Amino acid sequence: MHQTLASQFSTRDQVTDFVVYKGNGVKGLSETGINILPDQYIQPFEERLINFHVNDRTEESIPVIDMSNSDEKSVSKAVCDAAEEWGFFQVINHGVSMEVIENMKAATHRFFSLPVEEKRKLSREKSLSTNVRYGTSFSPHAEKALEWKDYLSLLYVSEAEASQLWPDACRHATLEYMNESKPLVKKLLQFLGENLNVKELDKTKESLFMGSTRINLNYYPTCPNPDLTVGVGRHSDVSTLTILLQDQIGGLHVRSLTTGTDRWVNVPPISGSLVINIGDAMQIMSNGRYKSVEHRVLANGTNNRISVPIFVNPKPESLIGPLLEVIANGEKPVYRDVLYTDYVKHFFRKGHDRKKTIDFANI
Numbered sequence: 001m002h003q004t005l006a007s008q009f010s011t012r013d014q015v016t017d018f019v020v021y022k023g024n025g026v027k028g029l030s031e032t033g034i035n036i037l038p039d040q041y042i043q044p045f046e047e048r049l050i051n052f053h054v055n056d057r058t059e060e061s062i063p064v065i066d067m068s069n070s071d072e073k074s075v076s077k078a079v080c081d082a083a084e085e086w087g088f089f090q091v092i093n094h095g096v097s098m099e100v101i102e103n104m105k106a107a108t109h110r111f112f113s114l115p116v117e118e119k120r121k122l123s124r125e126k127s128l129s130t131n132v133r134y135g136t137s138f139s140p141h142a143e144k145a146l147e148w149k150d151y152l153s154l155l156y157v158s159e160a161e162a163s164q165l166w167p168d169a170c171r172h173a174t175l176e177y178m179n180e181s182k183p184l185v186k187k188l189l190q191f192l193g194e195n196l197n198v199k200e201l202d203k204t205k206e207s208l209f210m211g212s213t214r215i216n217l218n219y220y221p222t223c224p225n226p227d228l229t230v231g232v233g234r235h236s237d238v239s240t241l242t243i244l245l246q247d248q249i250g251g252l253h254v255r256s257l258t259t260g261t262d263r264w265v266n267v268p269p270i271s272g273s274l275v276i277n278i279g280d281a282m283q284i285m286s287n288g289r290y291k292s293v294e295h296r297v298l299a300n301g302t303n304n305r306i307s308v309p310i311f312v313n314p315k316p317e318s319l320i321g322p323l324l325e326v327i328a329n330g331e332k333p334v335y336r337d338v339l340y341t342d343y344v345k346h347f348f349r350k351g352h353d354r355k356k357t358i359d360f361a362n363i
């Protein structure tokens with residue numbers, strides 16, 4: 001028989017202790033069989049799904065771009081158009097093998113299936129490095145309401161560091177997936193750059209566009225009251241570009257820019273595809289031409305879901321602002337130059353808050 005929340009935990013603090021501090025995560029909480037959502041996960045009314053018009057018809061979603069003939073002008077044009085009009089698209093025939101993708105998904109399940117004592121070694125309190133962190137929600141200390149998600153976040157520094165610090169359960173598959181996706185990342189950045197008059201992805205531009213990489217393994221367990229909470233709250237990414245692998249469960253929603261009103265579209269899972277989105281750093285560098293768009297993840301009442309975003313970021317010490325190539329023609333800059341590390345700190349200081357992070361770089 002399922003335990004109720006009341007029989008397992010008598011106070012709100014006991015739930016937080018079990019999930020956040022003891023390292024059980026929401027996965028552990030879900031697996032106790034609780035059938036009532038604890039208070040701290042109840043999102044404010046305006047953040048709940050009921051308030052959004054979501055267009056579920058698959059023909060009204062983000063573009064799907066076939067990368068198989070990527071030398072053709074039509075492909076780079078489709079990428080740049082999608083970056084301007086949606087800020088989000090899916091790619092198929094992208095060059096990352098199905099085997100590598102399946103191994104990455106299996107590795108994610110393998111990591112989250114580890115005993116709590118193993119995962120907890122990588123918690124904020126215990127991890128040997130800030131570059132490797134297992135946690136839950138987004139910033140539990142800064143959030144008004146918690147989010148129904150656990151994660152492992154890995155900042156890539158070098159193969160040597162990864163082989164020392166990354167968990168055995170997922171290290172090999174994660175490195176392989178990151179390496180295989182690199183040509184795709186470069187190609188997309190080349191397309192987006194050329195369209196902004198950046199002639200070449202030289203060393204300086206590589207460091208600015210893709211100087212550091214973070215990969216997250218996300219786990220969204222089954223939730224007792226999915227309508228009252230979220231998997232991830234509305235936010236835009238702080239990356240240059242994000243490459244997202246999602247499984248077949250679905251639940252990612254993207255705000256639609258084209259319809260003007262507060263409309264959202266569902267991103268339907270397509271087997272073998274990768275979801276690409278523009279992040280704030282790219283919106284700033286393109287002086288607002290490419291859009292870093294709000295998205296959110298629903299909690300799910302019947303299934304566990306996983307996703308694996310690769311955040312392709314500027315180097316932390318990079319100064320990011322509208323590119324000279326963009327403003328050379330007299331275009332007025334709408335963002336100031338900011339140190340990327342300051343921008344990221346600003347993002348993590350608070351809970352998810354829609355598109356507000358980018359105001360930090362407003363002129």
Ligand SMILES: O=C(O)CCC(=O)C(=O)O
Binds near residue numbers: 232252
């Ligand atoms: O799980 C997903 O589909 C998206 C996750 C996400 O938006 C993020 O980690 O920034």
Ligand SMILES: [Fe+2]
Binds near residue numbers: 235236295
């Ligand atoms: Fe995101």
